[in-house]
Amino acid sequence: MSRTLVHKWRTQEQSILVGTNTALKDNPQLNAREWQGTNPLRIVIDRTLRLPNHLHLFDGSVKTLIFNEKKDDNIALTMWVKTDFSNLWSGICDYLYSEQIQSVIVEGGTCILASSINQNLWDEARVFTGNSYFINGIKAPEFPYKPQDTSSVDGVELSLFYNMNI
Numbered sequence: 730m731s732r733t734l735v736h737k738w739r740t741q742e743q744s745i746l747v748g749t750n751t752a753l754k755d756n757p758q759l760n761a762r763e764w765q766g767t768n769p770l771r772i773v774i775d776r777t778l779r780l781p782n783h784l785h786l787f788d789g790s791v792k793t794l795i796f797n798e799k800k801d802d803n804i805a806l807t808m809w810v811k812t813d814f815s816n817l818w819s820g821i822c823d824y825l826y827s828e829q830i831q832s833v834i835v836e837g838g839t840c841i842l843a844s845s846i847n848q849n850l851w852d853e854a855r856v857f858t859g860n861s862y863f864i865n866g867i868k869a870p871e872f873p874y875k876p877q878d879t880s881s882v883d884g885v886e887l888s889l890f891y892n893m894n895i
């Protein structure tokens with residue numbers, strides 16, 4: 730159910746972004762296969778082009794941008810965009826603005842979420858909290874805000890946060 734909801738949300742925004750490690754470890758498709766609607770533009774960060782080309786993100790099924798520091802290129806629906814990584818978010822936002830992309834879902838992982846939170850580059854956050862507690866693993870990013878709303882989605886808590894500081 731939470732997965733279906735996430736796929737629904739994916740149809741409601743123009744683009745969806747993940748960090749390099751998430752692309753590598755989770756091999757996400759980032760499409761909306763469990764909900765009818767338009768797939769968002771997929772965006773992945775790959776500074777040194779270390780991601781292998783067998784990942785779903787490079788399957789050419791959906792328009793995909795790869796922000797990197799090595800090359801500008803494109804093959805069919807896959808486009809490499811060279812960017813200055815000393816100010817990554819500025820490069821991403823400027824490029825998306827020039828392409829009239831006005832919304833981005835950042836779907837992890839921790840590093841990329843933390844950097845967008847630390848730079849106050851978020852309007853809204855949706856956080857699922859499950860019932861299991863993991864001792865090991867990568868922690869969720871620090872997010873010291875109180876939710877404006879909470880609900881239960883099939884026993885999983887969903888908290889909604891709206892950024893009041895923008």
Ligand SMILES: NC(=O)c1ccc[n+]([C@@H]2O[C@H](COP(=O)([O-])OP(=O)(O)OC[C@H]3O[C@@H](n4cnc5c(N)ncnc54)[C@H](OP(=O)(O)O)[C@@H]3O)[C@@H](O)[C@H]2O)c1
Nearest residue numbers: 748749750751754755776817836837838839840841844867
């Ligand atoms: N529970 C969930 O909902 C959920 C969702 C998504 C992911 N995850 C998990 O999160 C884990 C990955 O998280 P992560 O924190 O290790 O990695 P991440 O945020 O997916 O990717 C971080 C990597 O992106 C690159 N990067 C380059 N410039 C960056 C910048 N300015 N800001 C941030 N990243 C930059 C770096 O790789 P380079 O060294 O190549 O530059 C960095 O190591 C995975 O285990 C995944 O399963 C969980």
